[in-house]
Amino acid sequence: MLLTIYDFTRLTTAIHTWLTSKMGDTLVMLSEMVMVGLCTLTFFVVLCLILVYMERKVSAFMQIRMGPNRVGPWGTVQAIADTVKLLLKEGLTPDGADKLLFNFAPILVVAICFAAMAPIAFGKGLAIWDINIGVLYISAISSVGVIGILMAGWSSNNKYSLLGAMRSGAQIVSYELSIGMAVLSIVVLSGSLKLSDIIMAQESGWWIFRGHIPAIIAFIIFIIASTAEINRAPFDMAEAESELTAGFHAEYSGMKFAMFFLAEYVNMFIVCAIGATLFFGGWMPFHIGGLVAFNNVMDFIPSPIWFFGKTFGLIFLIMWFRWTFPRLRIDQLLTLEWKFLLPISMINLLLVTLIAIMGWYF
Amino acid sequence: MATANPIDYLPIIIQFIVAIGFVIFGMIGSHLLGPKKHSKVKDDSFECGIEAQGNARLPFNVKYFLTAILFVLFDVEVIFMYPWAVNFRDNLGNGTWFWEMILFVVFLMLGFLYIIKKGALDWD
Amino acid sequence: MAPYFFYFLAFLAIFSALMVVFSKNPVYSVLFLVMTFFAIAGQYILLNAQFLAVVHIIVYAGAIMVLFLFVVMLLNLNKELEPHKSSLLKLAGVIASGILMLTLIGTFRGATEQVVGAGLSDGLTYNNQVGLVKNLGKVLFSDFLLPFELSSILFLSAMVGAVMLGKRDKEPIEL
Numbered sequence: 339m340l341l342t343i344y345d346f347t348r349l350t351t352a353i354h355t356w357l358t359s360k361m362g363d364t365l366v367m368l369s370e371m372v373m374v375g376l377c378t379l380t381f382f383v384v385l386c387l388i389l390v391y392m393e394r395k396v397s398a399f400m401q402i403r404m405g406p407n408r409v410g411p412w413g414t415v416q417a418i419a420d421t422v423k424l425l426l427k428e429g430l431t432p433d434g435a436d437k438l439l440f441n442f443a444p445i446l447v448v449a450i451c452f453a454a455m456a457p458i459a460f461g462k463g464l465a466i467w468d469i470n471i472g473v474l475y476i477s478a479i480s481s482v483g484v485i486g487i488l489m490a491g492w493s494s495n496n497k498y499s500l501l502g503a504m505r506s507g508a509q510i511v512s513y514e515l516s517i518g519m520a521v522l523s524i525v526v527l528s529g530s531l532k533l534s535d536i537i538m539a540q541e542s543g544w545w546i547f548r549g550h551i552p553a554i555i556a557f558i559i560f561i562i563a564s565t566a567e568i569n570r571a572p573f574d575m576a577e578a579e580s581e582l583t584a585g586f587h588a589e590y591s592g593m594k595f596a597m598f599f600l601a602e603y604v605n606m607f608i609v610c611a612i613g614a615t616l617f618f619g620g621w622m623p624f625h626i627g628g629l630v631a632f633n634n635v636m637d638f639i640p641s642p643i644w645f646f647g648k649t650f651g652l653i654f655l656i657m658w659f660r661w662t663f664p665r666l667r668i669d670q671l672l673t674l675e676w677k678f679l680l681p682i683s684m685i686n687l688l689l690v691t692l693i694a695i696m697g698w699y700f
Numbered sequence: 701m702a703t704a705n706p707i708d709y710l711p712i713i714i715q716f717i718v719a720i721g722f723v724i725f726g727m728i729g730s731h732l733l734g735p736k737k738h739s740k741v742k743d744d745s746f747e748c749g750i751e752a753q754g755n756a757r758l759p760f761n762v763k764y765f766l767t768a769i770l771f772v773l774f775d776v777e778v779i780f781m782y783p784w785a786v787n788f789r790d791n792l793g794n795g796t797w798f799w800e801m802i803l804f805v806v807f808l809m810l811g812f813l814y815i816i817k818k819g820a821l822d823w824d
Numbered sequence: 825m826a827p828y829f830f831y832f833l834a835f836l837a838i839f840s841a842l843m844v845v846f847s848k849n850p851v852y853s854v855l856f857l858v859m860t861f862f863a864i865a866g867q868y869i870l871l872n873a874q875f876l877a878v879v880h881i882i883v884y885a886g887a888i889m890v891l892f893l894f895v896v897m898l899l900n901l902n903k904e905l906e907p908h909k910s911s912l913l914k915l916a917g918v919i920a921s922g923i924l925m926l927t928l929i930g931t932f933r934g935a936t937e938q939v940v941g942a943g944l945s946d947g948l949t950y951n952n953q954v955g956l957v958k959n960l961g962k963v964l965f966s967d968f969l970l971p972f973e974l975s976s977i978l979f980l981s982a983m984v985g986a987v988m989l990g991k992r993d994k995e996p997i998e999l
Binding site: 371379426448449451455508527529593673688692 | 712714716724727735781792
Binding site: 771772797810 | 886960962965975
């Protein structure tokens with residue numbers, strides 16, 4: 339039995355009842371929408387600041403140096419200072435660029451990020467939008483993100499941008515297949531696409547432990563493919579500094595560049611949150627089937643702490659990759675996906691179904 | 701039978717409005733706050749720092765096209781697996797449910813082997 | 825509420841479809857096509873066909889449009905190689921598409937009568953739940969199993985075709 343002390347549905351229901359007692363139905367809906375919108379926006383901005391700071395500190399830690407340490411205590415205000423600087427910069431649009439698409443690309447990229455974040459469950463009963471096709475919806479929305487990158491690269495009128503965008507397009511679409519297969523293997527085990535159902539299915543243990551080796555293979559494929567999907571090193575072909583200046587956003591400056599930057603970090607959060615939800619139970623505390631007392635002790639840690647702990651653990655892993663592996667060439671990258679990850683993930687999915695049929699998961 | 705209604709999709713519209721509002725607000729704010737000085741050289745495309753040669757919209761290697769076309773095919777395959785995977789747990793006793801997908805995947809694997817054999821995915 | 829959404833989405837779909845045709849720049853055409861697909865996906869959601877809506881976005885907006893963008897970028901757009909179409913060709917195009925439209929209208933009118941006549945839906949209320957992923961899977965993998973398996977053979981032939989198309993061009997400009 340899960341404890342209910344940290345259930346956010348009680349909070350949301352309380353707010354809803356209070357609002358309903360004050361005003362009409364339409365107004366209630368509207369005000370709730372505004373509240374949710376403001377919360378997401380705040381969360382989005384705070385998340386980016388934290389991730390940028392974390393990236394710089396983790397890089398510093400990997401390279402045995404200090405990292406940002408001047409602005410604020412331990413450099414914590416550095417990210418805010420950077421944001422203010424970017425806000426005060428001039429947003430250039432080059433002469434040769436296609437003005438409309440050039441300015442529309444950042445909007446599209448950020449809008450897709452926002453939309454993809456909607457179904458994620460941050461804690462028990464704490465999700466903006468618990469839709470019954472959650473996982474499928476996220477893969478659908480994020481598959482459109484590549485259009486924003488191609489748009490940015492093409493409209494810039496810069497050879498390097500276009501090259502970066504084409505590479506990144508080929509890379510993102512290829513790795514989407516493996517992500518799809520890895521996600522499907524968990525869908526087979528859970529029997530639902532709804533994120534809350536997938537989390538509840540892990541009440542007696544996370545899938546990565548219960549699913550035996552195929553689940554671990556699926557997780558490894560997922561983490562490799564999602565690193566590629568969000569254009570992070572060692573798969574950062576789109577913005578390989580040493581060969582393409584800054585790839586698809588080379589021509590962007592000021593706030594427009596900041597939007598791409600922001601979207602990149604939020605995307606990193608999204609894939610890690612999905613990974614944490616599918617393989618590590620999302621907000622589900624660490625449970626071992628049968629050990630009731632142990633499970634009850636674990637339940638005393640609030641669910642958002644579990645969720646953010648797992649997600650930031652995965653984010654740390656992806657940041658770790660960046661300083662561990664050298665960058666791949668575009669042909670190596672596509673070979674890795676098409677000749678290794680794709681067939682492995684296809685066979686792995688069938689292995690997972692075999693496990694499910696035999697009832698080998700415990 | 702599972703049920704759902706179109707009204708469930710309302711929150712996504714809010715998300716989009718918030719996102720677009722946020723970006724436009726940020727970009728306009730930055731436009732108002734930042735300096736606005738233009739010059740011939742400054743408005744040139746940056747490229748890699750040195751003077752740009754020729755137009756950027758060049759034709760591309762056909763490999764990218766082939767990758768995209770193969771992606772479309774495999775993507776449809778992955779899509780077909782979703783309705784199958786969701787129903788998998790309810791059909792554990794149903795033996796054919798597994799073999800149906802095996803047959804489907806075997807055909808795709810044949811195609812995949814053909815692609816590998818033909819060297820369509822080799823970048824020379 | 826739903827009728828307003830319907831009219832908005834229908835307007836959006838028709839407007840962006842027209843813009844696909846009238847845009848001078850092929851990249852703009854492709855992006856308007858993406859907008860059309862989103863509007864149509866919205867219509868599917870209004871009909872409660874969730875799976876179809878999501879597939880429409882993944883396959884058309886996410887995959888086929890990327891392919892189209894690649895193809896458009898593969899072409900050299902600088903040369904203004906768009907030849908001026910003769911008016912005879914335009915007339916032929918109008919007649920052909922007009923005939924296609926008539927056929928489609930005729931088909932869909934017939935389809936509505938068939939669906940209503942078979943009692944599958946009364947044509948007025950959109951409470952059909954068969955479009956949800958789970959329910960659709962049950963039907964697809966039992967009643968429509970043969971078409972599903974045949975589609976894999978279709979994929980196989982499409983793969984062969986793609987490889988043939990892609991391999992023929994031996995001298996691409998390397999970038």
